[in-house]
Amino acid sequence: MNQPIRLDVTTAHQAFTDHAHFRYRGCAPDPDQPHLAAGDHTVPVTSWEAPDLDGGEAPAVRTAREQAAVEVCVGCPVMVQCLAYGASLTRDGKLAEPYAVLGGMTPMERHRAFVAYKTALQEMPQPAPARQLQTDQKLVVLRALAVHTSPQAVADAAGTPMRTANWQRSILVGKLGLARPATRMQLLTAAAERGLLDGVQVVPDDGSVPAVPRPPHRPRKPRRPAGRLTVVALPEPGPYEPARVPSLRRSRFTDIAGQLAFDDLAPDATIRNLPTRARVLEAAA
Numbered sequence: 246m247n248q249p250i251r252l253d254v255t256t257a258h259q260a261f262t263d264h265a266h267f268r269y270r271g272c273a274p275d276p277d278q279p280h281l282a283a284g285d286h287t288v289p290v291t292s293w294e295a296p297d298l299d300g301g302e303a304p305a306v307r308t309a310r311e312q313a314a315v316e317v318c319v320g321c322p323v324m325v326q327c328l329a330y331g332a333s334l335t336r337d338g339k340l341a342e343p344y345a346v347l348g349g350m351t352p353m354e355r356h357r358a359f360v361a362y363k364t365a366l367q368e369m370p371q372p373a374p375a376r377q378l379q380t381d382q383k384l385v386v387l388r389a390l391a392v393h394t395s396p397q398a399v400a401d402a403a404g405t406p407m408r409t410a411n412w413q414r415s416i417l418v419g420k421l422g423l424a425r426p427a428t429r430m431q432l433l434t435a436a437a438e439r440g441l442l443d444g445v446q447v448v449p450d451d452g453s454v455p456a457v458p459r460p461p462h463r464p465r466k467p468r469r470p471a472g473r474l475t476v477v478a479l480p481e482p483g484p485y486e487p488a489r490v491p492s493l494r495r496s497r498f499t500d501i502a503g504q505l506a507f508d509d510l511a512p513d514a515t516i517r518n519l520p521t522r523a524r525v526l527e528a529a530a
């Protein structure tokens with residue numbers, strides 16, 4: 246079970262008091278009536294702290310006082326920072342503020358949470374020394390597990406019965422300090438962090454092939470090597486000879502009934518010296 250990180254009291258108190266909304270906290274003294282809380286003018290500012298009374302405080306009075314304070318906390322703009330401060334620890338690992346209502350929690354609620362936190366810490370498995378992990382059988386099972394996903398394939402690759410492979414896998418989970426049950430990838434990640442999988446390519450659970458970097462770019466070969474290029478001498482430019490346009494003159498003049506063929510009028514016509522309409526009409530007349 247993952248436990249939230251508890252800050253040290255100095256860091257937590259600074260984050261709390263440096264917050265931009267700290268001055269608007271619900272338990273701050275009201276400017277006009279300093280004995281009452283700014284968040285609720287019916288609640289005394291002393292409600293957040295245990296009163297220093299001879300003979301103590303009656304349980305019912307205390308419960309009512311703390312409940313009123315908690316209700317103000319619920320609307321407080323710095324409740325999260327205040328709760329982090331309320332959960333912070335001293336250097337010797339004790340609750341920094343054991344008596345106050347803080348962050349919407351009574352002292353008793355915060356104390357219970359602190360006990361649960363310490364119990365969980367004690368129950369968390371601690372990583373074993375490296376020499377306990379680097380036995381031949383553990384390493385061979387671990388490396389088989391890095392490549393195979395099914396228990397039978399792992400056992401076959403490790404050359405052990407499946408029961409032995411599973412047992413070694415279970416031992417590894419504990420000795421790597423992982424919470425049970427740990428997934429295959431959690432186990433392999435922890436093992437890689439301890440240097441037990443150096444040089445081993447881990448195959449993901451989905452069996453996908455790890456990405457392989459692209460080969461370095463090689464420039465494309467030129468189609469014709471520079472040494473084989475030949476220089477061809479172009480002929481000297483002669484007089485300008487525009488192209489003839491037979492299709493133009495035929496489509497324009499030969500298909501119209503009653504008109505002369507264009508070839509008869511201008512046999513040497515080119516795109517530049519096409520006869521004008523006036524010349525055609527003059528020749529036809």
Ligand code: SF4
Pocket residue numbers: 270271272273284293317318319321322323324327328346347348349
């Ligand atoms: S959350 Fe903290 S700062 Fe806000 S009112 Fe409660 S005790 Fe005061």
